[in-house]
Amino acid sequence: MIMLAEQFREFYHSDERVADEKILQSQDAQVFFDVGDRILFARNTDGWLPGTIEKLNPKRCVVLAADGKRWTVSYMALQHVDESLMDERALRARRLADVAIRARQMMDRHGLRHWSLHFSHGERELGRCQFRDQAILISRNHAVSHAPECVEDTILHEIAHALAGHYAGHGPKWKAIALRVGAIPKSRPYEKNLVEGAARRHLESRDKFRRGDRVSFAFSGGQFVGDIVRMNPKCAKVDCGNRVFSVPYSLLEHRQDIRVLRKGTF
Numbered sequence: 445m446i447m448l449a450e451q452f453r454e455f456y457h458s459d460e461r462v463a464d465e466k467i468l469q470s471q472d473a474q475v476f477f478d479v480g481d482r483i484l485f486a487r488n489t490d491g492w493l494p495g496t497i498e499k500l501n502p503k504r505c506v507v508l509a510a511d512g513k514r515w516t517v518s519y520m521a522l523q524h525v526d527e528s529l530m531d532e533r534a535l536r537a538r539r540l541a542d543v544a545i546r547a548r549q550m551m552d553r554h555g556l557r558h559w560s561l562h563f564s565h566g567e568r569e570l571g572r573c574q575f576r577d578q579a580i581l582i583s584r585n586h587a588v589s590h591a592p593e594c595v596e597d598t599i600l601h602e603i604a605h606a607l608a609g610h611y612a613g614h615g616p617k618w619k620a621i622a623l624r625v626g627a628i629p630k631s632r633p634y635e636k637n638l639v640e641g642a643a644r645r646h647l648e649s650r651d652k653f654r655r656g657d658r659v660s661f662a663f664s665g666g667q668f669v670g671d672i673v674r675m676n677p678k679c680a681k682v683d684c685g686n687r688v689f690s691v692p693y694s695l696l697e698h699r700q701d702i703r704v705l706r707k708g709t710f
């Protein structure tokens with residue numbers, strides 16, 4: 445069995461600064477997995493149990509075990525059943541490490557040596573400049589799945605924000621700096637990608653449900669439980685007994701008790 449932790453360490457230590465500054469974090473091991481993957485997950489008492497990945501959350505994923513129970517498991521506690529998938533997914537990890545190295549170099553070159561760099565779980569947001577803690581965040585999904593020149597532009601876009609300051613927004617000062625560092629001086633150059641991504645995610649979340657499924661969702665401060673009575677293209681009709689709601693698929697959760705498997709327990 446190829447241990448994920450070993451595999452991940454290789455990327456983690458691929459560059460001195462990436463390792464020293466802990467740019468890659470354990471949750472970045474998410475790149476090794478997709479929804480629907482058949483995996484083995486570690487449990488302290490039972491060893492490795494088989495399951496299927498249902499949802500990729502920022503730090504852990506939801507795994508449906510063979511006995512129908514759901515667990516949230518840290519990415520480092522997973523192994524692929526199909527080991528050949530590891531090589532394919534390792535390409536993403538390689539890409540993530542490359543983006544980390546490249547972004548670090550670009551930040552240094554533009555005088556942001558003291559700023560830190562991390563990857564975020566953000567799917568709608570390609571990058572973010574956090575002034576308060578002097579950090580640049582790049583979306584992990586963006587880094588591994590979009591064209592390198594798009595990712596590079598996102599890095600430069602955030603560098604321009606860091607240099608222009610919080611109050612510059614996407615105004616003239618930011619635009620001038622963006623041009624100087626080589627970024628496209630537009631606030632959202634990849635709107636199209638974002639829209640396509642949103643459409644794809646929508647289909648993925650719809651696929652997880654069937655008519656008759658018992659689901660829960662949050663609405664107006666309360667938590668509702670009901671059964672899916674109809675699958676419309678954008679929303680499910682959920683019958684909650686005294687009321688029927690139209691709920692976007694992304695807001696639905698399967699109604700089952702989710703038990704938490706903490707990182708330190710295996």
Ligand SMILES: [Zn+2]
Nearest residue numbers: 601605614631
């Ligand atoms: Zn911006």
